[in-house]
Amino acid sequence: MTSPQAANGLTIENISAGYGQALAIRDISLTVAPGQVVALLGRNGAGKSTTLKAVMGMLHLRSGSVSMDGVTVSNRPVHARARTGIGYVPEDRRIFTGLTVSENLEAGRRPADGTDAWTPKKLFDLFPNLAPARDRHAAQLSGGEQQMLALARTLMGNPRMLLLDEPSEGLAPVIVDALAQVVKTLKQEGLGILLCEQNTVFTAKVADRAAIIESGSLQYEGSMSELALDDAVRKRYLAV
Template identity: 40%
Template sequence: MLSVSNVDLYYGAAQALRGVSLEAKKGEITCVLGRNGVGKTSLMRAIVGQQAIRSGQIALDGSDLKGEAPYTRARRGIGFVPQGREVFPLLSVKENLQTGFAPVKRGERTIPDHVFELFPVLKSMLSRRGGDLSGGQQQQLAIGRALVTRPNLLVLDEPTEGIQPSIIKDIGRAIRYLKEAGMAVLLVEQYLEFCRELADKVYIMDRGQIVFEGVGADLDDPDVRKHLTV
């Protein structure tokens, strides 16, 4: 589904990514871990088209995405849940979900039933403003909005950040459901146990590079965990 090959990314003279390569396959959950400031969010922004890369290749289903704008990548099937959720606080829950219609063909602009099956609280709050929801509810709304775009690849940047444990479990169940439905899920996290339970494949980043590649069970290894200690 997604292939990232030898990607370099710069902010001015500062290099944020150094030869990064990874894959995210259909029906699998791929998790990228690392301490703060190692380049995880820069990598996600490069994948969804919010940040241009200096060199390397990002391809979806074998097709190079170079030069494609974020909205074009959304039409190609990349859904994005950014760090901090970025819901529209003055729009209702329903209106927030409907902003996901932008890359969808006019005749398909409906909210899929599975959004409310995964996150029932959204259905009961359709008329409430996004800014009035709790942090956990806003995260569910942000994921639901991404699912409205009908993605084949769902990219989530730290979906458990600042979220209460009960909603983290709900988000985990939703991610498993999407995996079983055949979606490719690419997840950036700092919550180690969340990734250990969910991930089929894990990558660990440090100083803009991939320093470890393995499977979720490898996160039990002390030699692997040392890459994540502060």
């Protein structure tokens, strides 16, 4: 048994979840260690986003459990999971468009355990585009800036584990490169990241390990370098 204080990251054990009658994901098990980026790959509709939502508690688990740093969170409501250190950045960003950039950050703020907490100032250093827009309403931001804000807002909660859902979707390739730099920085600072992505170029830049979901079940898990060598798997599940 691990002690509750151990910073051993996110552990997902045999979770199943779904909408209505149907199960969208079955028996998914994964671990993400601090400082590690795990990419969840697979086709649209395979169950990647559902997995993240189930971890976050936005979808009721039919079975299985989720724990963060040894603490079981799967019986807790969404906000309590966030408070154990899991941060979620959804696919469609869901920034608060009626709030200013600064207010969006304030909405995400939660005190950190340690002293090295994120502040708006540090985040504006990380995302220079946001600084001049701090008093503007978030609705006026471009797609790329909105993605940055969504990430910055979640970082204000000082998470130790990030769930990133399709962060590069709909962004111009040049912005995607900038985003990859940020993700690498966060990783070096010890954040664990579970990443859903379709963009293979982006994934290859940042991920350490890959897990492939097909039809709601985990089909493959391995390091990114192993996956790069395994043509059969890539052909079968990723069609690349």
